[in-house]
Amino acid sequence: MNTGPFLNLLFAALAATAPGLAAQALPQTTAERTNYAATSTNAEVGAFLDSLELAGVPVRVSEMGTTALGKPIYFVIASDPTVTSAGEAAASGKLVVYLQANIHGGEVEGKEAVLAVLRELAGPRRELLQKLVVLVAPDYNPDGNDAFGPQAANRSEQNGPALVGQRADGKNLDLNRDYFKAEAPETRASLARVYTTWDPALMVDLHTTDGTLHGYQLTYAPPLDPNGPAGPAAFVRDRMLPPLRKTLEDKYHEPIFDYGNVETPQAPQSWDTYAPLGWYGTNYVGLRGRMAILSEAYSHADFKTRVQVTHDFLVEILDYAALHGDEIRRLEREADRQTALEGAGSAPRPSLAVAYKLASRGVEPVRLEVMQQIRTYRLPVKDRFVDSLTRPLPAGYFLPAADSDVAALLRLHGIQVQRLAQEWTDTVGVLTGTELKWATREFQGHHLLEVTGTWARTSRSVLAGSYFVSTAQPLGRLVFALLEPEGFGLARWGAFSGVPGSELGASSGLEFPVWRAEREPRAPSRFLP
Numbered sequence: 001m002n003t004g005p006f007l008n009l010l011f012a013a014l015a016a017t018a019p020g021l022a023a024q025a026l027p028q029t030t031a032e033r034t035n036y037a038a039t040s041t042n043a044e045v046g047a048f049l050d051s052l053e054l055a056g057v058p059v060r061v062s063e064m065g066t067t068a069l070g071k072p073i074y075f076v077i078a079s080d081p082t083v084t085s086a087g088e089a090a091a092s093g094k095l096v097v098y099l100q101a102n103i104h105g106g107e108v109e110g111k112e113a114v115l116a117v118l119r120e121l122a123g124p125r126r127e128l129l130q131k132l133v134v135l136v137a138p139d140y141n142p143d144g145n146d147a148f149g150p151q152a153a154n155r156s157e158q159n160g161p162a163l164v165g166q167r168a169d170g171k172n173l174d175l176n177r178d179y180f181k182a183e184a185p186e187t188r189a190s191l192a193r194v195y196t197t198w199d200p201a202l203m204v205d206l207h208t209t210d211g212t213l214h215g216y217q218l219t220y221a222p223p224l225d226p227n228g229p230a231g232p233a234a235f236v237r238d239r240m241l242p243p244l245r246k247t248l249e250d251k252y253h254e255p256i257f258d259y260g261n262v263e264t265p266q267a268p269q270s271w272d273t274y275a276p277l278g279w280y281g282t283n284y285v286g287l288r289g290r291m292a293i294l295s296e297a298y299s300h301a302d303f304k305t306r307v308q309v310t311h312d313f314l315v316e317i318l319d320y321a322a323l324h325g326d327e328i329r330r331l332e333r334e335a336d337r338q339t340a341l342e343g344a345g346s347a348p349r350p351s352l353a354v355a356y357k358l359a360s361r362g363v364e365p366v367r368l369e370v371m372q373q374i375r376t377y378r379l380p381v382k383d384r385f386v387d388s389l390t391r392p393l394p395a396g397y398f399l400p401a402a403d404s405d406v407a408a409l410l411r412l413h414g415i416q417v418q419r420l421a422q423e424w425t426d427t428v429g430v431l432t433g434t435e436l437k438w439a440t441r442e443f444q445g446h447h448l449l450e451v452t453g454t455w456a457r458t459s460r461s462v463l464a465g466s467y468f469v470s471t472a473q474p475l476g477r478l479v480f481a482l483l484e485p486e487g488f489g490l491a492r493w494g495a496f497s498g499v500p501g502s503e504l505g506a507s508s509g510l511e512f513p514v515w516r517a518e519r520e521p522r523a524p525s526r527f528l529p
Contacts (some may be wrong), residue, residue: 026119027051031112031161036304039108039161040115042071042142048115049074049138057122058082058129064137065189068170071142073189078121078136080129086198089133095325097318098135098200100190103175103207103281105144105165106155109297109306110206114138116307117314125315131322135198140186143170157210160303176205177444179284180482181493182412195288196414201328202291202321205281206310209296212261215367215374217301217309218248219259221294223286224276226385227352227477229335232291235328237384240320241293247316254309255367258383259296262368270380271366276356277488278481287478289335291328293317300369336474342393343471343479345519351390352480354487358382389486391455393471394429394516397483401465402497403513406490407528410482415475417528418468424523425461429516431485432456435508436500449494451485451512460515467528468521485512 027048030040040048049061060082064075083089089096099117101110115138121129128134139145145165147154154164169175169184178187194200209219222236241258248254262268278284285292295313297306321328341347360380367374399406407417434453441447462468471479482489490496491514498513 025051025055026057026122029112029115031303031307032116036302036307037161039112039164040139041148042074042139042146045111045115045139046072046074049076049118052118052122055122057119058126059118059121060084064193065185067141067143068185069143071146073140073142073186074138075193076118076136076138078118078129078134079132080126083133089198092133094131094133095202095321095328096133096135096198096200097321098137098194098198098203099206099314100137100140100203100281101206102139102141102145103205104167105141105147105169106151106158106167107206107208108145108161108164109208109303109310110295111138111145112307113310113314114206116311117318120315125318128318128322131325132318134318135194135200137190137194140190141165141169141175144168155208155210155299158208158299159301173444176281177279179281180279180489181495182409183445188412191412191414195285196412200290201332202293202317203282203285204293204295204314204317206314207294207296208299208306209259210299212265213300213369214257214298215255215369216257217254217298217305218256218313219296219298220256220313221259221273221282221383223283223292224273224385225278225283225287225481226276226356226387227481228283228286229289229339229477231331231335232289233286235331236291236293240291240324244313244316244320248309248312252309252312254312256309256313257366258381259294260366260381260383262379265368265370268366268368268377268379270360270382272358272382273384276385278478279488287481288475289332289339289477291332339474339476340472343395343473343476345395349393351387351392352477352484353385353387353389354391354484355387355389356385357388359384359386391484391486393476393480395472395519396468396470396517397479398428398462398515398517399467399469399483400497400513401463401467403467406495407467409490409495410469410479411528413475413478413482415469415479415482416473418470418525419528420462420464420466420468420521421524421526423461423464424521425459426521427457427518428460428462429455429518430458430460431512431514433508434510434512436510446493448492449499451491453486453512455516457518462515462521462523468517468525470520472520483514485514
């Protein structure tokens, strides 16, 4: 972000003395400058953001963190008047929205579109910043972005540009599978710098889909994990996305639809969304009780079309959020309150899913491309999940003292964790007769673990130094998603001590080291910092 003293003085003078000239000096994106033949490097993203800031656009540019290969992850705060901290944003009363692009390094239109939106906040869309604080990570995966190679190799089904980056980050991790385990520096930076610090009301994650051939320029999805608080996710799915779809069709003549795929294009049976796991960013945000939208531009459309439809979708999302800010805040505050009450037992504790099944909202027309022609089929649109196996929400979980790494990870997620100063004896839920089934093939550097067993209530002594994680907190449902052993949380990634490793194969008859609490312990304890 070093532009040199002369360029700094030039832009400062333009911004201070000649607003008209400063506006004319606003930069073009790499995509625009090359007539959509190329996409930007991370350094070009940084230079573009520097130019915006120096030209007087109401943004503050900093770094969310640093990648495994030492590249900066640029982080932008856009607001008018300018804010520089979460505290200032809260004092302003404005809704905080987080836009994230390029989590998969070859999926590049979101990066170019969000840069254009930032530029427009200097002029035609500046009024949005009267109601919103817009946080932006234009290039969330700089290592993947800059690993340029032929599009045919890095994104074989994508229609340009000629050179794009790779999907994984510098540690060869898929960042959109990392939100629970948080092994990547990018994930850890976003948890600390964005979610825990700013707690954005709405997150938008920008992607490109290369699945089923269809007749839409972009597809979308709300948070899909049914364990998240219902109010925010239902608002996105039922109140927000349908009018956005209509606006894109009517105002821009851009057809968009719910994200999905079919198994057999020649004989489609249903239009099915993707997995509800909290490993994915938008599902993770839903578990936090916040709103999120997945945006998937259609990879077979040309690059310029993908940038344009992503840009238009973003603009309309921001307009909608600004118009409905009070309702969004109300729903999320109610989600926080209700979640904490459930964990405390002051409201009925729900049964939550450890396994899921797809559900349909009904039969609707779906446009598919078959034999190079767009055909409309009437199909069940399976856009949501319901429980297929549930467990009751406990008061919390006890973790062994040896699991300090897990406790630290929970704190990174913003979850409150207590450490017992004295031994505590109580009736707890213990998973006995446990079957541990390790996957034979690696996924993201892990052999995934499936845990099954039988829960039994029994009296146990919880040793001093053990950890207690209460569900009576706003992130109580995220606590369940991360710690319930039979689900898709940290146990699935082999995170807990005292569990035989995958090299031992399947194991049975063991007791899982995470216990379910029926009430908060009354032993002296302290909260981890």
